[in-house]
Amino acid sequence: MFLKKLFKRTAEKIELHDIQAIILRDRPLPYHGVNVxxxxxxxxxxxxxxxxxxxxxTNAQNWWDNDxxxxxxxxxxxxxxKLELPQSTIESFPDAFKKGMAARSEKLMDINxxxxxxxxxxxxxxxxxxxxxxxAKNMDxxxxxxxxxxxxxxxxxxxxxxxxxxxxxxxxxxxxxxxxRDGISNPEIEGSGAEQLNSKERPIKAGEFIMGxxxxxxxxxxMPQPMEFAKNGTFVIFRKYHSHVAAFNRYLKEQAxxxxxxxxxxxxxxxxxxxxxxLNMCPFKDNSALGADATKNNDFDFSNDQNGKLVPYSSHMxxxxxxxxxxxxxxxxxxxxxxxxxxGYGPALPNxxxxxxxxxxxxxxxxxxxxxxxxxxxxxxxxxxxxxxxSLKNEKDPVIGLNEGKGTFTLPGEPLPKRFTGMPxxxxxxxxxxxxxxxxxxxxxxxxx
Amino acid sequence: MNIKQLxxxxxxxxxxxxATLGEPLDKAHEVTSAGDAGLRSGELSELxxxxxxxxxxxxxxxxxxxTLKGNLTGARKVGTLHDMRFVFLENDTKLLxxxxxxxxxxxxxxxxxxxxxxxxxxxxxxIEGWPGIKSPTVKEFILSKxxxxxxxxxxxxxxxxxxxTRLEKIxxxxxxxxxx
Numbered sequence: 302m303f304l305k306k307l308f309k310r311t312a313e314k315i316e317l318h319d320i321q322a323i324i325l326r327d328r329p330l331p332y333h334g335v336n337v338x339x340x341x342x343x344x345x346x347x348x349x350x351x352x353x354x355x356x357x358x359t360n361a362q363n364w365w366d367n368d369x370x371x372x373x374x375x376x377x378x379x380x381x382x383k384l385e386l387p388q389s390t391i392e393s394f395p396d397a398f399k400k401g402m403a404a405r406s407e408k409l410m411d412i413n414x415x416x417x418x419x420x421x422x423x424x425x426x427x428x429x430x431x432x433x434x435x436x437a438k439n440m441d442x443x444x445x446x447x448x449x450x451x452x453x454x455x456x457x458x459x460x461x462x463x464x465x466x467x468x469x470x471x472x473x474x475x476x477x478x479x480x481x482r483d484g485i486s487n488p489e490i491e492g493s494g495a496e497q498l499n500s501k502e503r504p505i506k507a508g509e510f511i512m513g514x515x516x517x518x519x520x521x522x523x524m525p526q527p528m529e530f531a532k533n534g535t536f537v538i539f540r541k542y543h544s545h546v547a548a549f550n551r552y553l554k555e556q557a558x559x560x561x562x563x564x565x566x567x568x569x570x571x572x573x574x575x576x577x578x579x580l581n582m583c584p585f586k587d588n589s590a591l592g593a594d595a596t597k598n599n600d601f602d603f604s605n606d607q608n609g610k611l612v613p614y615s616s617h618m619x620x621x622x623x624x625x626x627x628x629x630x631x632x633x634x635x636x637x638x639x640x641x642x643x644x645g646y647g648p649a650l651p652n653x654x655x656x657x658x659x660x661x662x663x664x665x666x667x668x669x670x671x672x673x674x675x676x677x678x679x680x681x682x683x684x685x686x687x688x689x690x691x692s693l694k695n696e697k698d699p700v701i702g703l704n705e706g707k708g709t710f711t712l713p714g715e716p717l718p719k720r721f722t723g724m725p726x727x728x729x730x731x732x733x734x735x736x737x738x739x740x741x742x743x744x745x746x747x748x749x750x
Numbered sequence: 751m752n753i754k755q756l757x758x759x760x761x762x763x764x765x766x767x768x769a770t771l772g773e774p775l776d777k778a779h780e781v782t783s784a785g786d787a788g789l790r791s792g793e794l795s796e797l798x799x800x801x802x803x804x805x806x807x808x809x810x811x812x813x814x815x816x817t818l819k820g821n822l823t824g825a826r827k828v829g830t831l832h833d834m835r836f837v838f839l840e841n842d843t844k845l846l847x848x849x850x851x852x853x854x855x856x857x858x859x860x861x862x863x864x865x866x867x868x869x870x871x872x873x874x875x876x877i878e879g880w881p882g883i884k885s886p887t888v889k890e891f892i893l894s895k896x897x898x899x900x901x902x903x904x905x906x907x908x909x910x911x912x913x914x915t916r917l918e919k920i921x922x923x924x925x926x927x928x929x930x
Contacts, residue, residue, distance in 0.1 A: 518863040518884045629912035630829035630852075633864040672860075679857050689793070689852060692912040 314492025315507050315514060317362035319533040319740040323373040324511070324669045325361040325493050328642050329438035330484060331470035335447060336665060338464040339454070340428035341383040346459020347431070348384065351748035353453050354433075357446070358741055361493075370437035370446035374744060375537050375736035377401075380430030384747055393526040394737070397674035398536065402733045408678045410686040415703055415730035421541065423464045424732030431460070432539065432736055434667075436644070468665060471645035478544045478645055478662050479567075479700075479727075480652070482577030482592055486599045486622060488638040498595060501602040502624065505635045511535055512671050517635050522672040525737070530747075533740030536673035538639070540666040540733035542701070546650045547657040549727050554655060556721050566721070569712055570699040572618025573598075579618070581611040609713045614691035617700040620684045629692040630683075637679055639668040663728065674735060701728050778907060785854060787896040792907025794832065797855060799847045799895045800839070807876035808842035814872065824869065830858065830911055845877055852910040856889050863888070 317325070341347040351374075359371035376384070378399050382391055397405055403417035403424070411417065417425070433450065437443035454460060470476075470483075477483045489497050490511070491504040508516035512524045513532030524531040553563040564587070568574045574583070576592025579601055583591060592598055602624040606612055609626075612619050619626065623634055647662025670676045683689070686703055688696035697703060699710045708724030739747070784790035788797050803811075815836070818824075825831050834849035862870050863884045870883035877895075881887050909917070 518860070518867070520863075520884050520886060523886050628829070629915065630858070631827050631865055632858065632861045636860050636864060675860070682854065683857055687853075689910050689912050692916050694910075694913060 314494075315490075315511060316533050316740070317494070318360050319742050320361045320511060321373045321738055321741065322359040322361045322371045323434070323436065323642055323667075324535055324640060324738065325490065325495075326371075327487070328371075328436050328484065328644075329369075330475045331473070332436050332438065332468075332644060333440050333443045333470070334434065334436035334468050334644060335443070336464075336466050336468065337433045337462060338423070338429040339431040339433065340461045340463045341380060341430040341459065342461055343459030344383060344385050346457045348748045348750065350453065350457035350460045351744055353456070354450065355741065355744050355748065357449060357453070358744065360741055369439070369442040370435055372446060372450060373434050373436075373738065375432045375434075375738040377429055377432070377734055377736055379427055381737065383430050385750065386747060387750075390525055390527070390530060393524075395523050395672075395674060397678070398735050398737070402538075402540075402735050405674070405678065409681045410703060411681070411730055411733075413703065414705060414726060420730070420732040424541070424734065426463070428461075428463050429734060432537075436642075466646060466665075468644045468646040471647070471662070472649050476575070477664065478546050478647070478649060479549055479571075481571055481573065481575050482598075483645070484641075484643075485573075485577050485595075486618075487640055488635075490640075498599050499602075500600055501604075505638060508671060509636070509638065510640055510669060510671055516671065517633065522675075524671070530739070530743050532743070534743055535669045535671055535738050537736040537738050538666065538668040538670070538673050538677050538733070539736060541731040542664045542666060542728040543661060543731050544663040545657070545725065545727050545729065546662065547655050548725050550650075550653055551655040552724065552727075569613050570616060570710060572612050572616035579612070580616075581606045584611045609691075610715070613710075613712055615688060615693055615696050615699065615711055617698055620691075620698050621680070623691075626691070628690050630690045632683075632690065637676055637684070639670045639673070639676055639680075642667045642669070663731070669738070699724060699727070702726070779903065781902055783898075785856070786893055787898050788855070789899050789902045791902060791904045793852055793910050794850055794904050794907055795853065795855060796899050796902050797847075797849050797851065797892075798897050798899055799845075799892070800897060801845055801847075801895045802878040803838075803843055803845050804876055804878055807845065807878075808838050810876050811836060811838075811845075811873065827866065828858075828862075832911060850904070852912075855892075859883075859889055859892075 354374065357372050358374055378394060378401065402409065403420070406412060406417050423429070435443060435446050435450065437446060454462065471478045472480065475483050489495060489499070489502065489504045491507050493507070497504065506517050507514035508521060512534050513528060516522055553567055557563040557566045564575070568580055568587070573579050574587035574592060576587050576589040577598045578588040578592035579598065581603065582601055603612060603619065603626045607627055609619070614626065622638065643664050643666045645662070645664055648660055650658060650662065685698040685701055688694050693711055696709050696711060699708065702708060704724045704726045706723060706725045710721040710724055712719040712721070779791060781789045781791045784795035788795050822834070825834065830852040832850040832852070834847070837846040838844070839846055867883050874880050874883070879891065881891050
């Protein structure tokens, strides 16, 4: 198997058996899954539920021998309080985690059309305590794991299912709703045993992503105490985006004369062609073989394009990982990486349609970092909703920026740049929360408290 | 408040009005809070600290500044820093540090810890209680020492360092073009 070949057992340095699989392992492609939120009505019953579900939680070791469906569990701050963790542990969580994503909306630039007041009702209730997610490579695996989990849940009346959302690969062949190949670039984590797919990046210290290991500064980020509880855990960013695919298609049509120009503009906004082929490796025409080749489609940096003429500084891909770009503001790119395991939801819009069918579709953005709250605030303020770091004033990310019909997008050119204006927000935030995803031993520990 | 105080205050306000000839206040120069401490004006923020120096602190810092001949060009590397100044107070026992920078201070602290840790510790290691730039408590430490300015004026609150650099380049390019 291709992925198995890439996994080198000898390079393992972190406790894979205790780390939940979804954090480190590439999710299956295509994928099928479900996200569930549970409310804790009775603490003792919730602990009994956890004790019984722990054996089904998938770890990151020997992952190809595991079930073909991964189950992961994470907790909101309210949930951890309900579980009656020791007061000293509860208090030791970082402030932004305690306050929650909605309360930090100003810091996150989650304002105006993205403001918490406009979120789906389920994200406004206090009842989201435990999040369970199952992700599988086919429906049979998903259904059997789901049935197992439901059996456990039904035995424990003190835990109530309050939200369930199915998700699926949006477009056959692993494409997202906008028609671009999904799930390409993730940071390589030191000691995780995965082979490096980008020869120009070095592996990032595990402590940036998993608690209990050294970070890039040779230190630990603030984490819940005691260390034994935090070890092998991480923080989760969960954000639901509504994707306005028709508006995206419409914008391309309005701004570009013909199909080729539209495709080029779309690629410039993303940084890759629809196939996943990076623009700086094939600037003029999509290359679907390159796009589909996981060993090649992420093996680059921007040293061949310091002026952004191939991949604009403002493109989504370059903003989210500037890879050796000369930036106007000093920043350490390795500090602002996150592990992304986003999944799409909702039916696909017919190819190229410019008319909205009113159906809900979009992305559950799921990401992991040992300092998730700080990283998300940095990304949202500095790289998504500002252009200052690459000397483009207030220009925002064309894909996930809060553009509200006033967005601009600058394409460096010869001799003058070309500027696209009047860009709407293509992904509206419909809700979000921070979760703590403990190591497997830590779940056992808290189920036995 | 007594009548005398009220009269005095009214008099002061009248004098201020006359001194500024009733000029309307420009909204662009409004200041807001820069977060947990400090003021923000447009894209820019101020940070002011008065803190105790370690016994050899002033001597060490003077040596650093003299070696650099007062030229702190290295700070350009940061890219968000407009100015900074170091002033020794009370017989070299205290330090006044003032700076003006773009955006949020704390968003980039982690970057200092990996990009220029030696420089940060070489300078700020001379103040009492400095936990080290790599310490998880460094942000709290800075915040605890920060004094928010009571008033602050910036002439171009919407021009970041990056903007100024770009405009300087455009200006130079344009001049070159005109000379040809």
